[in-house]
Amino acid sequence: MTGANLPNEIGTVVVGGGVLGMCIAGFLAEEGRDVAVLDSGGPAGSNANAGSLHVQMQSRFMRMYPEQVPALESALHFYPKAVAFWHEMERKLGADFGMKITGGLMIAEDHDQLAFLTYKAGRERALGLDAHILDRVELERIAPYLGPSVVGAELCANEGKLNPLQANAALRNWAVAGGALIVDDATVSEVRRDASGFRIQAGDRRIRAGTVVLAAGAGSRPIAAALGLPLSIEAEPLHVNITEPVAPFIHHMIQHADRPITLKQFASGHVVIGGGWPAHRAGPRDHPTVELSSLIGNATLAQHIAPAVGQLSIIRTWAGINTTTDGKGILGPVDGIPGLFVAIPGDAGYTLGPFSARLVADSVLGRTPSEDIASFTPSRFGGGR
């Protein structure tokens, strides 16, 4: 059920209808809990996602936030499990997410970059990933579309891609079929505690709930702050390009050791080019808006890496909102505020989405999550009561 039939009181309110919120609602509904998802309906993270399933450490984050590498490494084992969990969800729902685990290549254009990848792959292997280095000759066998400047690459076999349009729709329908309420045009302005739980203000609607899960990415921050819970997260508007469809020729997800890019081809034939080029928010509604410098820089870098891409036309660009954390997810119950949970997955949040949702849903259900999430606590940024 969706939309208008929202009761005044409900067991659990999930704030944010992205991949996290939708999965948590589905998991709770499966257990017979009454749950509503309130979503602002605007362009955000999951609904603007480009469908990369990341496993290896992204060089972009290692460059931007070198101090976060230890945190990244401590959560690295989540990533292959998260990709496997996506598979499990696809099977469980009997849906087609357009998912392909064809491996991810992080390319190097000189020997310093290759040395960096060699070191990185070694660390990742030690942490359980299937990662190794390919030289130019080996690369040409599996990725003949790469340009002449590429000298080698790290291949991480656990990586892949899916089509977020298909996945999001299937997850939503599953949650609705399970009995979750989805309200699409409900921007939560405030969550307040009261004697029996929480009062949630969403537009002119007011709902009481015993449990609240904040799963609105960077949009969770002001809501949490008003509850006395500081969250160290930032909204990062990012740029995505998509080309006209052609016959499949790029099978891997491609990244670069030293430049921001993800490049992959959907099963639909469209090539999606993104990977961390900036966008900004503009207009009276703070709409994520693309920048010319990102469009030119990102698309021409794609042509440089895979020259055949140059013959394709970009048919559309868009911008979405990534949520950056301190390098790892913010997951689980909030100390001192019974009934309040946070579900913000951290870097490559879409990849981590369903898996992180399972962990948070389990803690909402009073079960022991399959992973120890103590170090992911939302209370780690201070603000204890």
Add this chain to the structure above:
Amino acid sequence: MTVQSVPPATQQSTAPDLVPVDLDGVVLHARRGESLAACLAGAGVVALRTTRTGAERGMFCGMGVCQDCLVEVDGRANMRACMVKVDRPLRVRREAFGRPPPTAMIGAAPKTVDDMPVLRPDVLVVGGGPAGLAAALAARRAGADVLLLDERSALGGQYFKQPAVSSGVRVDGQHETGRRLVEAVREAGVTVRSNALVWGAFTPLEFAADIEGSTARLCPRAAIIATGAYERAWAVPGWTLPGVMTTGAAQTLWRTAGRLPGKRVLIAGNGPLNLQLATELLAGGATVVAVVESASAPSPAGIGDILRLTMAAPGLAAEGLRMVAACRRAGVPMIHESHVAAIEQGEDGLLARIGGRHGQVLEADIVCLGYGFVPSNDLLRAIGVPHAPAAGGYHLETMRDESGATDIAGLFSVGDCTRIAGARVAQAEGALAGFAAARHLGLALSADARTEEARARSASNRHHRFQRALWSLYRPTIQAPPSDSGTILCRCEEVTLGDVEAAFAEGLVAAGAIKRRTRLGMGRCQGRYCAPALEALLDTRQPRVHDEYSGFAPRVPVKPIRIADLARPMDAP
């Protein structure tokens, strides 16, 4: 499909104004300068490509908007036949969905925005139709340095449609007026770049353009957007069949290249453009099967409108009468209060089922649909100019003052891209905005310029009066096309009404969510045809706010842009 028998290519050289076009191994004769679409239409070739589902498609809009006439030209995939000028021998292949990309490409260094040359004219005018030409001329006469960019290979736009071939076009007054305006623009010293697509608009006042396959940035002191309009979708079963095209597309074939779209032509829609096409095709020797008009036949009750219209523009009123008379003389049935309800492929042609007052089935080779226009406001929306829903329509109109000034400093918007009001209003508005842009630059207007400005203001008022009376006469008796669940709403992604209804059944209510769910509006044309149709559907579902945010968000590039072109800086001017 039939392909005219043609002499072998070796005989071409004797006729200097004929150019060989090799279509999948069959050589056709193009008239030098005509569009590839015109050449193919002349040879009776209507099906140009197949879609993902294997359906055939041909030229629909004829003006570079719908992205349906895609063919491979000299090895380059997905070229719009209607926008390719035949000025040299071409090798053309029919296009298929999702073909492999070309291989063995050479890598190129990545580029940054700073690699692209920045042009800084006083005034940038985007669009070379009546509004853009008048705007460029006015701003230039007032002393500004003016750059005019136009996507087509020849100036004039969709109203003045200038002849592209040296002979074979019957030049009339409309052509001549356009030619004189174009000449005046050139003589005044406006810098003109044709084949220049402005595909992006960015704050505060920056534009990105593909100019003959290379990239330039434009940072003008003032910009006048005059990108015109395109034809509204009439999404009935069969409207995607090859041979079904817009009235404007058929008219472009005739007025630019002297080509008939086919032998037997059915023209249906709302408004006088359909009548004009009928008289033109009759003069060219076509059989006009009928003109199907959704408005009522003029009656004594409409006498007030006729008087108002005649007083506002007596020349146009007389022209209208002449067109009606020409159709009568030729025995063309004028079927009022009726519309095309469905089209299917028959044995010997297209079968159009006519709905409304005079239901019947008509057979034709070509069906032209002319059901009104939608503004091409994509650049204006991309840069963030406020828009509001058009009264009684499902498109947006640009908010601006009477000089065309928007709420972005230095940005003006004129003509049909702002609000549909026809070529004469557009031309008058263009002049007003050209002078206003000059004032914005601090230029003082001469007495002559001020007189010209006053004349434009009164012309704008007069032609607005004409338009009001005209559309009161032509008030349609049907608003939305009759669709069934199998009817394609989104031509590009082949999304049907049934697909959209299924998304409604899942509880989706926002246009963006329906786009992501169904892929409606995600294709090459950027939702230009299906977006208004979706807005109309959403309105029938539940009360809701219909505003500039309720539809699809604007996206750049506003038309597809090749990455190799994006990576090629334009030679510094």
